[in-house]
Amino acid sequence: MTAFYLAGALFLLANVVVALARVLRGPTAADRMLSGALMGTTAVAVLLLLYGATGIEALIDVALIFAILAAMAVVTFVRRTWPEDADEDRPREEP
Amino acid sequence: MHPVEMLFDALLLLSMVVLAWQGVHARNLFRAVVSFMMFGLLTAVAWVRLEAPDIALAEAALGAGLTGALLLATLGRLDQGGRATRLRTTFMRFSLPWMALGLAGTTLLLAVTLALPAPGLDEAVLRAMPAAGVDSPVTAVLLNFRAWDTLLEIAVMLLAVVALWSLGQDVLASTPRLPAPALPALVRLLFPLFLLSTFYLLWRGGHGPGGAFPAGALLAAGLVLALLAGARVPERMTGAPLRCALAAGLLAFLMVAVGVMADRGVFFAYPPQHAPILIAMVEIAAGLSIGVMLTALFLGGEPTDVEGGPS
Numbered sequence: 001m002t003a004f005y006l007a008g009a010l011f012l013l014a015n016v017v018v019a020l021a022r023v024l025r026g027p028t029a030a031d032r033m034l035s036g037a038l039m040g041t042t043a044v045a046v047l048l049l050l051y052g053a054t055g056i057e058a059l060i061d062v063a064l065i066f067a068i069l070a071a072m073a074v075v076t077f078v079r080r081t082w083p084e085d086a087d088e089d090r091p092r093e094e095p
Numbered sequence: 096m097h098p099v100e101m102l103f104d105a106l107l108l109l110s111m112v113v114l115a116w117q118g119v120h121a122r123n124l125f126r127a128v129v130s131f132m133m134f135g136l137l138t139a140v141a142w143v144r145l146e147a148p149d150i151a152l153a154e155a156a157l158g159a160g161l162t163g164a165l166l167l168a169t170l171g172r173l174d175q176g177g178r179a180t181r182l183r184t185t186f187m188r189f190s191l192p193w194m195a196l197g198l199a200g201t202t203l204l205l206a207v208t209l210a211l212p213a214p215g216l217d218e219a220v221l222r223a224m225p226a227a228g229v230d231s232p233v234t235a236v237l238l239n240f241r242a243w244d245t246l247l248e249i250a251v252m253l254l255a256v257v258a259l260w261s262l263g264q265d266v267l268a269s270t271p272r273l274p275a276p277a278l279p280a281l282v283r284l285l286f287p288l289f290l291l292s293t294f295y296l297l298w299r300g301g302h303g304p305g306g307a308f309p310a311g312a313l314l315a316a317g318l319v320l321a322l323l324a325g326a327r328v329p330e331r332m333t334g335a336p337l338r339c340a341l342a343a344g345l346l347a348f349l350m351v352a353v354g355v356m357a358d359r360g361v362f363f364a365y366p367p368q369h370a371p372i373l374i375a376m377v378e379i380a381a382g383l384s385i386g387v388m389l390t391a392l393f394l395g396g397e398p399t400d401v402e403g404g405p406s
Contacts, residue, residue, distance in 0.1 A: 002097075023130065046140060062148065069155070073132060073159070076164040076167040
C-alpha cells in the first residue's frame with residue numbers, strides 16, 4: 001500500500017511540474033495565478049498521500065493549513081494586483 | 096529507499112531549482128512572485144520529505160498565507176512603468192560573480208555541516224524532557240530551554256512593526272482594483288475557520304508540531320483576508336488597544352521570565368511544577384500577538400483611515 005501512495009504522490013508531483021510550465025509560460029498574470037492555485041491544491045493531495053505512506057500525523061496539519069490558506073493568494077491577487085499587472089510575457093525593449 | 100521515493104525527491108529538487116532560478120531571474124515581476132510562492136509550497140513538501148514536519152508547518156503557514164499576500168499587494172502598488180528588464184543584460188558582470196560567491200558559500204556551508212558533531216543535541220534535549228512541561232521536544236526547545244532566543248525573535252518582529260509605522264501611514268486606503276461582491280460572504284464563512292485553526296495549532300503545540308508562530312501566521316492570514324474584503328480596523332481599537340495587542344506577546348514573555356526569578360533567582364528558569372501553565376500562557380499571548388504584528392506589517396503603517404466598518 002505504501003508503494004501505491006508513493007506512486008500517487010509521484011504522479012501528482014508530475015502534475016505540479018506541468019502546472020509549473022503554465023506558471024512560467026503565462027501568458028497572462030491570471031494564467032500564472034490559476035496554475036499556482038492548482039499547484040496548491042495538488043500539494044494538499046501530495047501531503048495527504050505522503051501521510052498515507054509515512055504515517056506522520058503532522059502532515060495532515062500541514063495539508064489543512066495549505067487548504068485553508070488556498071484562498072489567500074487568489075484574493076490578494078484579485079484585490080491588489082489584477083488587472084493592472086496583466087501584462088503579456090514578451091520581452092520588453094530596453095528604453 | 097524506495098525507487099519511487101528517489102524519483103519523487105529528484106523531481107521535487109528539480110522543480111525547486113527551476114522555481115528558485117525563476118524567482119530571482121524572471122524578467123516579469125509577477126512571474127517572479129508566483130515562482131517564489133510556488134517555491135515556498137514545494138519547500139514545505141521538501142521539509143516533509145526531510146522528516147521535519149515542524150518546519151514544514153511553519154513554512155506552510157507563513158509561505159502560503161502572508162508572504163504571498165505581502166508580495167502581491169506590493170506588486171500592485173509598484174510603479175508599473177519601470178519593470179526590471181535590465182537584469183538580463185548583465186549576466187557576465189552581475190550573475191557570474193554572485194554565482195561563484197554562492198557556490199563558494201554553499202561549499203563552505205556543506206563543509207561546516209559535515210564538521211558538526213554527529214548526533215547533535217537530540218540526546219541532551221530528550222534527557223531534559225521530563226522537566227520541560229510540554230510533550231513536544233520542539234516546543235520545549237523554543238519556549239523553555241532556549242526561550243531567550245524566542246523572546247528576542249518576538250522583540251525583532253515588534254521592532255519591525257515599529258520601524259514600518261515610523262515610515263508613514265497605512266496603505267490600505269488605496270481602492271481595490273475590482274469590485275468583489277462575493278468576497279465579504281466568503282470571508283464570513285472562512286474567518287471562523289481561521290480562528291479555529293489558530294487555536295487548534297496553539298493547543299497542538301504542547302504535544303506536537305504547531306505552536307505560536309504558525310498559529311500567529313494563520314490568525315494574521317484571517318485578519319488580512321478580512322481587510323482585503325473591505326473590513327477596516329474599528330476606531331475604538333486603534334491607538335492604545337492596538338499597541339497593547341502588538342506588545343502583549345513580548346510583555347507576557349518578559350513578565351514570565353522575570354516572574355520566575357522569584358523562585359530560583361534565574362532568568363527564564365521555570366519551576367518544573369508550574370512550567371506547563373506558564374508555557375501555555377506565553378504561547379497563547381505570543382501567538383495572538385504575532386498574529387496582530389504580522390497583520391500590522393501587511394497594513395504597512397499605523398491605521399489612521401477610520402471609516403467604522405465591520406471588523
